[in-house]
Amino acid sequence: MWQIPFENFPRSESLEDVSKRAPVYFQNEIRPALEQGDNVLVVSHGAPIRSILMELRRLTEEEAAKIEIANAEFIIVDY
Numbered sequence: 001m002w003q004i005p006f007e008n009f010p011r012s013e014s015l016e017d018v019s020k021r022a023p024v025y026f027q028n029e030i031r032p033a034l035e036q037g038d039n040v041l042v043v044s045h046g047a048p049i050r051s052i053l054m055e056l057r058r059l060t061e062e063e064a065a066k067i068e069i070a071n072a073e074f075i076i077v078d079y
Contacts, residue, residue, distance in 0.1 A: 013047060019061065022051035034079045049075065 013021075030052070033040050042052065050064040056077055069075070 016061065018047040019051040019054060019064075022048040023055050026052050026055055053077070 030040055030042065042049070046069040049069055050067055053059060053067060053075075054061065054064040056079070
């Protein structure tokens with residue numbers, strides 16, 4: 001088993017932290033591909049997915065936080 005000191009583990013991000021970072025990536029990388037008619041697969045943890053859904057569905061942070069995303073769940077969004 002690996003012995004990694006606790007202080008070397010990354011700190012977690014809140015939905016607020018992610019919601020500042022993920023939409024920028026969405027706007028710069030994902031949206032242009034969608035607008036060209038490309039299919040896009042996003043594989044990620046729940047918080048970035050919630051953040052992208054906030055953008056796509058115009059949700060508040062409170063609404064997005066209530067979205068339940070199971071492990072390995074598919075969420076299909078028609079753009």
